[in-house]
Each structure stands twice: as structure tokens, then as C-alpha cells.
Amino acid sequence: MxxxxxxxxxxxxxxxxxxxxxxxxxxxxxxxxxxxxxxxxxxxxxxxxxxxxxxxxxxxxxxxxxxxxxxxxxxxxxxxxxxxxxxxxxxxxxxxxxxxxxxxxxxxxxxxxxxxxxxxxxxxxxGEFELLSVTQNENPGEPLDSGRLTEVLVSKLTDEQLAVLETAYNYGYFDIPREASATDLADELDIAQSTVSERLRTAERTLLELIYGPQE
CATH class of the missing domain: 3.30.70 (Alpha-Beta Plaits)
Known part of the structure; x- marks a missing residue:
């Protein structure tokens, strides 16, 4: 590597x-x-x-x-x-x-x-080791990409949703404090702010369904 x-x-x-x-x-x-x-x-x-x-x-x-x-x-x-x-x-x-x-x-x-x-x-x-965090959890994580998460995500999200998520991530929309607003994303993607918000919510919901399963 x-x-x-x-x-x-x-x-x-x-x-x-x-x-x-x-x-x-x-x-x-x-x-x-x-x-x-x-x-x-x-x-x-x-x-x-x-x-x-x-x-x-x-x-x-x-x-x-x-x-x-x-x-x-x-x-x-x-x-x-x-x-x-x-x-x-x-x-x-x-x-x-x-x-x-x-x-x-x-x-x-x-x-x-x-x-x-x-x-x-x-x-x-x-020669070097730094501990970043420790979490106590009764359920161990899956070994090394058992579910191929990256491929699953890109297959579940549309190109438009991926574009909004990647732009939001790269511009610091998810940072704390937030580095970019929905308006900034809309300007960068040349789409309406309401469209940005809708695609973000839809993408986030899809990601949550992958983790927790769809709501009944």
C-alpha cells in the first residue's frame, strides 16, 4: 500500500x-x-x-x-x-x-x-503509534469490508445524489462548523437550492435505510 x-x-x-x-x-x-x-x-x-x-x-x-x-x-x-x-x-x-x-x-x-x-x-x-479513540461495543465490527460498502452505496444512489453528496463533502457542508451552505452547493452545481436540499435528504434517507433497514 x-x-x-x-x-x-x-x-x-x-x-x-x-x-x-x-x-x-x-x-x-x-x-x-x-x-x-x-x-x-x-x-x-x-x-x-x-x-x-x-x-x-x-x-x-x-x-x-x-x-x-x-x-x-x-x-x-x-x-x-x-x-x-x-x-x-x-x-x-x-x-x-x-x-x-x-x-x-x-x-x-x-x-x-x-x-x-x-x-x-x-x-x-x-516505531510510531497514536490512539485516536476507544469505543466499548458488545457487537464487533465486520472484518475488512465484508459488505463492500462503497460498491453498495454507489449502486443505491443516483448520479445526481452522488454529485450532491460529493460536492457537499468536498466543500465542507458536513463540517463543524459548516464551511458551505446549501446555497453555495446550489451555485456550484447550478441547480436550485430546493433541489439540493431534496437530493441531500433523499440520499441521507437511503444511507440510513442501508444501516437500519426501511421503515415499515
Missing amino acids: AKIHREMDDIRSIELDNAFYVEDGTWIESLTVASNTGFDPETVLEGISGTSVFYSSEIPTASDDLEIRRLTILATESYPFILGLVLRQEAIPNRIVLQNDVFEIVTTTRDWDQFRSMADEVQETL
Whole structure:
């Protein structure tokens, strides 16, 4: 992931969706790569020894300034691979994302002692560790993109809804404090403010139905 990140100039993020160990340090990895510009996975991986593209598919977006691809690659990872550190402590890896040269990892552990053991090994092996938050939850999260959430979302939302959501996110509409108003979004998209509000509400309702199920 780090090598791909360094090979791409306009990278936004790389998310590890799944990984399977083969043998002799070789992994089959599924990655979701988001970039500000279009890119050819074969060309990107040419400069990285020990890697090859097995499969590539583009995830549709409503933005001309964003390309998202789901890649399945064969990769020879030098030990220890960060996923291996998590699994060796019998923790559940819920999300692993590389963004701005920083790995952000969400994991589920049985208790605090197990978490501390994992954190200590990450710190000792990689040299740096920062705890952002801890949540106690009786229901553990799903391991590494079990439901392929990104693909589910884009298949459930219309292009117009995706465009409004992406514009609202990029312009800080959801920030606290809010950086843009519905009027600003309407001006950017060249549509009526009422249309912006309607598409936002519809998109948000669709997202909530995916989480909680439709109302009876």
C-alpha cells in the first residue's frame, strides 16, 4: 500500500478491503484506490517489484475529479506486514486505510489487555503509534469490508445524489462548523437550492435505510 501511495501523485486514499496469505511472503490483496486523476494500475505497479495486477474494476462516481478503482493484486510483502501485526494478536481488523502517508486502523479486541499488547507490538515494530479513540461495543465490527460498502452505496444512489453528496463533502457542508451552505452547493452545481436540499435528504434517507433497514 505504501509503495503504491508513493508511485501516485494525486492519490487520495488506499483502503485494504481484504487479504489472503499464500506462501513465501506472497499475499492476494484487494484494495480500493481513490485518486484525483485517472490512472492505469498496470503502469503504477510496473515500478513496484514483486507486485502484479490480477483484476481491476472501476467504481462509478459522479465526479470528474475522482477515480475509484478496486484492485486485486499479488504482492510480496516484507515481514512484518501491518495486517499480520493485528492478526497475530487475534484482533479483528475492521478497516485499514492509508491516507496522507498515515495508516489509520480500526480493530476490535476482546479487552484492554489484548489491545495494549497489539498497540505495543505496533509501536515496537513500526516505531510510531497514536490512539485516536476507544469505543466499548458488545457487537464487533465486520472484518475488512465484508459488505463492500462503497460498491453498495454507489449502486443505491443516483448520479445526481452522488454529485450532491460529493460536492457537499468536498466543500465542507458536513463540517463543524459548516464551511458551505446549501446555497453555495446550489451555485456550484447550478441547480436550485430546493433541489439540493431534496437530493441531500433523499440520499441521507437511503444511507440510513442501508444501516437500519426501511421503515415499515
